[in-house]
Amino acid sequence: MPNRPVAKGDHLVLVDGSSYIFRAFHALPPLTRPSDGLPVGAVSGFCNMLWKLLRDAGWVDPTHLAVIFDKSEVTFRKEIHETYKANRSEPPDDLIPQFPLIRRATEAFSIPAIEKGGYEADDLIATYARLGAEAGAEVTIVGSDKDLFQLVGGLVTMLDPVKDKRIGPDEVFEKFGVRPEKMIDLQALAGDSVDNVPGVPGIGAKTAAQLLDQYGDLETLLERAHEISQPKRRENLIANADLARVSKRLVTLETDVPLDVPLEDLAVHEPNPSRLVAFLKAMEFNTLTRRVAEATGVDVASVTPNAEMMSTRRNDGEAPPSEGDERRPAQPAHSAPPPSAPTPRKGNGGELLTPQNLAERRRQEAATGAVDRSKYECVTEVGRLGEWLQDAYEDGVIALGLEISGPDAMRAELVGISLALGPNRAAYVPLGHIQAATDLLSEGGGDVGGVIAGQIPANEALTLLKELAEDDSILKVGHDVKQGITVLSRLGITLRAYDDVQLMAYALESGLGGLSLDDLGRRHLGHASMTADDVTGSGRARLSFAQVSFDKAAPYAAERADVALRLWKLFKARLVAERMNTVYETLERPMPAVLSAMESEGVSIDRAMLSRLSGELAQRMGALEASVYEAAGEPFNIGSPKQLGDILFGKMQLPGAKKTKTGAWGTAAGVLEELAVSGVDLARLILDWRQLSKLKSTYADALPTYLHPETRRVHTTYQLAATTTGRLSSTEPNLQNIPVRTEEGRKIRRAFVAAPGKRLVSADYSQIELRLLADMADIPQLRQAFADGLDIHAMTASEMFRVPIAEMDPHTRRRAKAINFGIVYGISAFGLANQLGIGREEAGQYIKTYFERFPGIRDYMEATKAACRDQGFVTTIFGRKCHYPQIRTKNPAERANFERAAINAPIQGSAADIIRRAMIRMPGALEHAKLGAKMLLQVHDELIFEVDEAEIEATLPIVKRVMEDAPLPARALKVPLQVDARAAENWEEAH
Numbered sequence: 004m005p006n007r008p009v010a011k012g013d014h015l016v017l018v019d020g021s022s023y024i025f026r027a028f029h030a031l032p033p034l035t036r037p038s039d040g041l042p043v044g045a046v047s048g049f050c051n052m053l054w055k056l057l058r059d060a061g062w063v064d065p066t067h068l069a070v071i072f073d074k075s076e077v078t079f080r081k082e083i084h085e086t087y088k089a090n091r092s093e094p095p096d097d098l099i100p101q102f103p104l105i106r107r108a109t110e111a112f113s114i115p116a117i118e119k120g121g122y123e124a125d126d127l128i129a130t131y132a133r134l135g136a137e138a139g140a141e142v143t144i145v146g147s148d149k150d151l152f153q154l155v156g157g158l159v160t161m162l163d164p165v166k167d168k169r170i171g172p173d174e175v176f177e178k179f180g181v182r183p184e185k186m187i188d189l190q191a192l193a194g195d196s197v198d199n200v201p202g203v204p205g206i207g208a209k210t211a212a213q214l215l216d217q218y219g220d221l222e223t224l225l226e227r228a229h230e231i232s233q234p235k236r237r238e239n240l241i242a243n244a245d246l247a248r249v250s251k252r253l254v255t256l257e258t259d260v261p262l263d264v265p266l267e268d269l270a271v272h273e274p275n276p277s278r279l280v281a282f283l284k285a286m287e288f289n290t291l292t293r294r295v296a297e298a299t300g301v302d303v304a305s306v307t308p309n310a311e312m313m314s315t316r317r318n319d320g321e322a323p324p325s326e327g328d329e330r331r332p333a334q335p336a337h338s339a340p341p342p343s344a345p346t347p348r349k350g351n352g353g354e355l356l357t358p359q360n361l362a363e364r365r366r367q368e369a370a371t372g373a374v375d376r377s378k379y380e381c382v383t384e385v386g387r388l389g390e391w392l393q394d395a396y397e398d399g400v401i402a403l404g405l406e407i408s409g410p411d412a413m414r415a416e417l418v419g420i421s422l423a424l425g426p427n428r429a430a431y432v433p434l435g436h437i438q439a440a441t442d443l444l445s446e447g448g449g450d451v452g453g454v455i456a457g458q459i460p461a462n463e464a465l466t467l468l469k470e471l472a473e474d475d476s477i478l479k480v481g482h483d484v485k486q487g488i489t490v491l492s493r494l495g496i497t498l499r500a501y502d503d504v505q506l507m508a509y510a511l512e513s514g515l516g517g518l519s520l521d522d523l524g525r526r527h528l529g530h531a532s533m534t535a536d537d538v539t540g541s542g543r544a545r546l547s548f549a550q551v552s553f554d555k556a557a558p559y560a561a562e563r564a565d566v567a568l569r570l571w572k573l574f575k576a577r578l579v580a581e582r583m584n585t586v587y588e589t590l591e592r593p594m595p596a597v598l599s600a601m602e603s604e605g606v607s608i609d610r611a612m613l614s615r616l617s618g619e620l621a622q623r624m625g626a627l628e629a630s631v632y633e634a635a636g637e638p639f640n641i642g643s644p645k646q647l648g649d650i651l652f653g654k655m656q657l658p659g660a661k662k663t664k665t666g667a668w669g670t671a672a673g674v675l676e677e678l679a680v681s682g683v684d685l686a687r688l689i690l691d692w693r694q695l696s697k698l699k700s701t702y703a704d705a706l707p708t709y710l711h712p713e714t715r716r717v718h719t720t721y722q723l724a725a726t727t728t729g730r731l732s733s734t735e736p737n738l739q740n741i742p743v744r745t746e747e748g749r750k751i752r753r754a755f756v757a758a759p760g761k762r763l764v765s766a767d768y769s770q771i772e773l774r775l776l777a778d779m780a781d782i783p784q785l786r787q788a789f790a791d792g793l794d795i796h797a798m799t800a801s802e803m804f805r806v807p808i809a810e811m812d813p814h815t816r817r818r819a820k821a822i823n824f825g826i827v828y829g830i831s832a833f834g835l836a837n838q839l840g841i842g843r844e845e846a847g848q849y850i851k852t853y854f855e856r857f858p859g860i861r862d863y864m865e866a867t868k869a870a871c872r873d874q875g876f877v878t879t880i881f882g883r884k885c886h887y888p889q890i891r892t893k894n895p896a897e898r899a900n901f902e903r904a905a906i907n908a909p910i911q912g913s914a915a916d917i918i919r920r921a922m923i924r925m926p927g928a929l930e931h932a933k934l935g936a937k938m939l940l941q942v943h944d945e946l947i948f949e950v951d952e953a954e955i956e957a958t959l960p961i962v963k964r965v966m967e968d969a970p971l972p973a974r975a976l977k978v979p980l981q982v983d984a985r986a987a988e989n990w991e992e993a994h
Contacts, residue, residue: 008267009067011139015269016056016065017131019146020116021073021124023164024049024105026147026476028098029399035579036287042097042579043286046104050283050291052164053112056145057271058298065143067135067269070109071127074118083252088198097576104286111282113274115264122260125150129256132159134266147476149190149396153256155183166475178470180212188221191251196390197397200253201246205239207386208393221251281306374530379561380430381553382422385463388432391422392471398424401471402480402568405487406560408435408549411735412489413602413711413718417461418549419556420468423564430564431557434461437549455553469496478502480571482520482563485595485723489603498596504567505724506591507574510583514727514876514886524566527573532566533559586882590729590916593923597938598721598731600926604949605716606939609989610707612754617703620695620747627692634685641692644670650685657683680837695747702741702751709736721941727885727904728912729919731941739942743994752991755940761949764936765993766962766984768944770795771914773823774978779880779909780863781977784856789978796820802856803849822853826860829903864906871905879912880970881920914944917980921969922946928965934958947990955986 009015027048034044056065080087109116119127128144128151135142136158144151147163152175155161161170168174175183192211194202206214214231218224225247228240240247276299283292285308296303382388395401402423407415416435423429436455471477472491477500481487484503491498505518512518516526524530538559539546548556578584632638636654639646648668652660659677661669672693678686709717719733726732733739742748757763773795777785788798797811800819821838822830830838832847839846854861868890871877876886885908890901922941929936936958940947946966950958966982987993 006267006270009135009138009140009269013066013135013138013140014064015067015131015135015140015142015266016069017128017142017144018052018056018068018070019124019128019144019148019151020049020070020105020109022146022148023052024098024102025094025399026164027052028095028101029476029478035584038287040579042101043104043288045098045101046108046286047288047291049105050108050112050286050288052145053108053114054291054295057112057274065271067140067266068271069115069117069131069264069269071124071131072106072116072118073124074120074122078121078123079257080123080253084199084201084249086199087253097579108282108286111274111279113272113279115269117264119260119263122257126257126260127262129154129258130260130262131266131269133258138266147396149179149186149393150254150256152179152183153186153190153254163476179208181215185215185220187251187255188215188224190254191221191247192224193390194250195254195393195397197394198253200250201243202250203239203243203247205235207384207390209389210236210386221247276301277306281308284308374528374532374562374565375427376533376558376562378427378429379558379565381557382430382432383457383459383553385459385467388459388464389467391424391430392467394424395422395471395477396474399476400424400478400480400568400571402429402564402571403472403487404481404560404564404567405490406431406548406556407486407490408547412486412599412720413493413605413714415490416549417490417494419560420464421560421564423561423568426569427565429561429568431553431560432464433458433553433556434464435549436551436553436556457553465494465496472496472498475500480504480568482523482567482570485599485602485721488595488599492599492603501592501595502571502575503592503595504570504574506594507571507578507587509724510587510591510883511574511577511581512886513724513729513884515888518724520563520566520570523570528566528569530566532562535559583882583884586884589923590881590883590919591723594723594919597922597926598723601938601940602718602720604937604939605711605714605718606947606949607716607756607758608706608710609754609756610710613703613706613751616747616750616754617699619750620699620703624692624695624699627688627695631685631688631692634688641689642696644668647689651678651683655685676837677833680833680840680843694742694745698742698747698751702736706736706751706754719940726915727887728908729879729883729885729915730911730943731915733942738940741942749991752994753989755947755990757949757988761951762955762986762988763939763990763993764948764950764955764958764962764984764986765990766946766948766966766982767994768914768918768966769981769983771917771944771980772910774976774980775880775910775913776826776860776863778976778978779913780859782857782859786978796823799823799853803852818849822849826850826853829864829906867906867909868902871902877905877909877912879909879916880976881913881916883912883916885909885912917969918944918946918966921966924969925962925965928961929958932957932961934961936962945994947993950986959984959986 024045028045034047035041036043053070056068106116117127118124125148128146132142132144132154140158142159144154144159144161145164146161147166147170151161152170155170155175156172162168163170172183175181175186179186179189181189189208189211190200190202192203192206192214193208194200194206214224215221218227225240225244228237228244231237231240276295280292280296280299280301280303283295284303284306292303295301380387382391392401402421404421405417406419406421408418409415418433418435420432420434421429422432433455436458438453438455468491472479473496479498479501481501481503482505484498484501484506488498488501504523505520508518508523516522521532521534524532535548536545538551538555539548578587628641631641635650637650639650641647645667647670651657651670652668657678658681659674661674663669670689672690675686675690679690706717711718717736719738720735722732722734731739741751743752755763773785774789776782777789784798784802785795788795794808794816796816796819797808799822800806800811800815801808803819803822804815806815818839821835825835825838830850832843832850835841835849836843836846867877871887871890875888875890876884878884885905887901887905887908890898890905892898892901918941922938925938925946934950934954934957936948936950936954938946939949946962948958948962963982963984967980970976970980985993
C-alpha cells in the first residue's frame with residue numbers, strides 16, 4: 004500500500020511501544036536465546052503482538068500503523084519540574100539489550116518506529132491521535148498507561164493488549180470515577196509517585212474523583228477549596244494549589260508536536276517476508292518463525308540472518324536506551340559481532356553481562372541495603388491503598404502477601420494484605436484485626452473479637468485488590484502462593500500472573516536447605532526476619548494474627564513482602580543463568596493454581612463406614628494385645644516405646660539393642676523389622692498392632708473430623724516443595740500414606756465416595772517407575788517386554804529363574820515383583836529378606852542374579868552415584884535437579900543411604916514430573932472437550948476425579964490420553980506409558 008493521507012473510514016493504530024515493552028517483560032515468563040543466553044522475552048512478546056495486529060486480529064485491521072517509543076533525552080517537562088521522573092529506577096539489566104532488538108523487530112515488520120527528542124512517546128501519540136481523528140479516522144491506541152486515558156473519546160479508543168480489552172469513556176469512568184476529559188485534573192490532584200508528579204498530599208485517585216464530581220474541574224475546586232468541610236483536606240488543597248497546577252502541566256499531553264514522520268507515512272505496508280523471517284530466525288523464535296514462513300511462503304532454510312539483526316546495539320551507534328531514564332549516558336558503538344558469536348553486552352561496570360554474572364549481580368543487588376522496618380507503611384485509607392496499587396500498575400511487578408486467621412486456607416479469614424514495590428518500599432493493609440480478649444477486659448468488657456476501628460472496609464479493599472489480582476499484565480510475587488490463591492478464590496478473586504519464590508528456590512535448590520521465607524532470607528540475603536512467634540507470642544498465650552496490634556503486624560507482614568521481592572529478583576536471574584527456567588515455568592509455576600482447585604473441590608467420605616471400620620480395628624487390636632502379652636510374658640503399655648524397649652532388650656536380652664539420645668532403648672520400625680526377620684514373634688506382633696493403631700487414629704477416627712462445615716467434604720492440603728524429588732505430599736489429612744496392599748487400607752479407600760449422580764474415576768500409571776528404569780538405564784529386555792505388553796514380573800522371573808512364562812507359578816512371580824520394585828528403591832538384602840520372609844543370604848543371591856541378568860541396571864546405578872558424587876545432584880528427564888551433597892560423607896552407613904536416594908531420585912523424580920505435567924494439562928483438556936470432570940486427589944502415581952455418570956465414557960479416554968502423552972516431545976520415552984482408568988462409586992473399587 005503506497006503512502007497516502009488518512010481519510011474518513013481509515014483506522015490509525017498507535018502502539019505505545021515503551022509502555023508495552025515493560026508490561027510484556029514483567030507479565031511474560033523469562034526467555035533467553037538458546038545459542039547464547041541473551042534475554043529475549045520482551046522481544047518475543049512484542050513480535051507476537053505485531054504479528055497479531057497485522058494478521059490475526061481482524062477486528063483491528065489497521066490502514067495506518069506506527070510504534071511510538073520514548074527517546075533517551077531530557078523532555079520539556081524537566082523545565083516545568085526539575086525532579087520530574089527523578090524517582091524512576093534504571094530498567095532491569097536483562098531488559099536493556101532488548102530495547103534495540105525491539106526497534107529492529109519493528110523495522111523487520113516494515114512498521115515505522117517513531118521517537119523524538121524533547122518529547123515523550125505519549126506526546127507523539129497524542130499528536131498523531133488528534134490528527135487522525137480530525138481526518139475522520141478511527142484511532143486505536145494500543146497500550147494501557149493511565150496517562151493516555153485523557154485522549155479517549157470520540158473516534159479515539161484504547162486497547163489493552165495483554166487483557167485484549169477495549170477502553171472507551173465508560174471503561175475510564177469505571178476505573179477512575181471520572182470521564183476522560185477530567186483525567187488531567189484527576190492526575191493533577193492525585194499526583195504520581197512513579198513519575199514524581201507531586202499532586203496534592205493526602206488526595207488519592209478516589210478522593211480526587213469525588214472532589215471533581217462535586218466541583219466540576221480543578222480550577223473551580225481550588226477557588227472554592229475554603230468550602231471543604233474536612234479540615235486536613237481543605238488545608239492541603241489551599242496550601243498546595245500551585246503544586247496542583249504544576250502537576251496539571253506535567254500530566255497534560257502535548258497534541259501539537261512537530262512531527263518528523265508525517266501521518267500519511269504511517270500507511271500499512273506488507274513486510275518483506277524474507278527480512279522478517281530472517282530476523283525471527285536470528286532471535287530463535289522457532290514457533291513464530293514457522294507461522295510467518297508458512298503464511299508468507301518463505302523457505303526458512305534458505306534465509307540467513309545478518310550480523311545487524313543479531314546485534315544489541317542501535318543502528319545510530321547509541322548505547323541501548325533506558326526507555327525514559329534520561330540519566331543513562333550514551334556509550335560508544337562497537338562493531339556488530341558475526342551471527343555465530345554475538346558479543347555479550349556490558350554492564351555499567353564494564354563487565355560482560357553473561358547470564359551467570361548477571362545472576363551474581365542480582366544476588367549482590369538483592370543483598371544490598373539492609374531491611375529497614377521503619378520505612379514500612381501501615382495503610383488505613385482506601386485512597387492510599389489505591390495509590391500503592393496504581394504504582395504497581397506502573398511498575399508491572401508487586402509482591403503480594405496475605406495474612407489470614409489460621410493455617411487452613413479453606414476456613415481462614417483474611418486479616419490483612421502486605422505489599423512491596425522495592426527494597427524497603429513495603430506496606431501492610433489491615434482489614435480484619437479484632438481486639439484481643441485481654442484488651443477488652445482491661446477496657447471493662449465488650450464482645451471478644453470486636454473489629455478494631457480505623458481499618459479499610461474489607462469490601463472496598465477487595466474491590467481494588469480484585470482488579471490488580473486478575474490483571475494479567477501485573478506480575479504478583481509471593482511465597483507459597485497456593486494458599487493465597489485458595490483464600491482469594493473463596494472471596495471471588497482469581498489470582499493471575501504470579502511468581503512463587505518458594506517454587507523458584509525449589510527448582511534451584513531442592514535438597515539444599517529449608518525453603519521457608521525465613522530460611523531463604525537468611526541463606527541468600529543474610530537477613531533474619533521477624534518470626535510469627537515474635538508477633539503472636541507462643542504457647543498458651545499465643546494470639547491469632549487477627550488479635551495482633553497494627554504496630555506489630557505491619558512491620559512483620561511488610562517485611563515478608565519486601566524479602567519475597569528481593570528474593571524474586573535474585574532467583575529470576577539464577578533460573579536463567581543455571582538453565583532451570585524451563586523446570587520452573589513448566590513444572591512448578593502452573594501447579595499452585597491446579598492444586599488450589601483440587602483442594603477447594605475436596606472429596607466426600609462415608610462416615611458410617613469409617614465408624615464401623617474403627618470398631619473392627621479396635622477389636623483386632625484387642626486380639627493382638629492378648630497375643631503381645633502372651634509373647635512378652637506380662638502385660639505392658641504397648642504404645643510406650645520405653646516399656647517395649649525394657650521388655651525386648653532388658654528382660655528378653657535380644658540382640659541389636661541401641662539407646663537413643665534420651666537413654667531409652669530404640670524401638671523404631673527398622674529395629675522391630677530386623678528382629679521380626681530373625682524370628683522374634685513379639686516384634687512382628689508389635690508391628691502389626693502399630694499399623695492397625697495408626698490406621699484407626701489417623702484415618703478411621705480422624706477423617707470425619709476434617710469434614711468442612713459448609714462443603715461437608717474433606718479438603719487435604721498439598722505440599723509442593725516438601726520432597727527432594729518433586730513428589731507431592733499432603734497434610735491435614737495425609738492421604739499419601741494409606742496402605743494399598745492391606746485389607747484395612749483398602750477399606751479406608753472404600754470410605755472415599757462419589758457425590759450423588761457421580762462416580763469416582765481412578766487413573767493410575769502402570770509400573771511407571773519400572774518403565775522409566777528400563778528407559779533411563781536402557782535395558783533391552785525390559786524395554787521389549789513393555790513394548791510387547793508382557794507381564795513384566797513374570798518376564799523378570801523367567802529371566803532370573805529360568806522358568807518359561809507359561810509355566811510361571813504365583814510364588815515365583817511374587818518374588819520377581821518384590822525384586823523389581825525393590826531395585827528401583829535400592830533395596831538391600833535385609834530389606835528384600837524382610838519383604839519375602841526369607842533368609843538374608845537367599846535374598847542377597849536373588850539380587851546378585853538380578854544384576855547378572857540385567858547388567859545395564861548395575862551400570863546405570865554406578866554411573867548415577869558417580870555423577871552425584873561429582874556434582875552433588877542428579878537430574879530427572881525434565882532437568883529437575885535433586886541435590887544430595889551429603890553423598891560425599893565419610894560415614895559408610897549414611898553414605899549408603901544417600902547413594903540409594905541418588906539412584907532412585909532420577910526415576911522417582913521423573914515419574915513425579917510426568918504426573919505434574921499431566922495435572923497441569925488436564926483441566927484445559929477436559930474444558931476443551933466440554934466435560935465437567937473435576938480432579939480431586941493425587942496420590943503417588945494416581946489421579947482421582949469426580950465425574951458425572953453421563954460423562955464417564957467420554958472422560959476416560961481424555962484422561963488416559965493426557966496422562967500417557969505427558970512426557971515432553973523433546974524427551975520422548977523409548978518405553979510406552981500405560982494408564983489404567985476406571986470408574987466406581989468409591990475409590991477402592993475404582994483403583
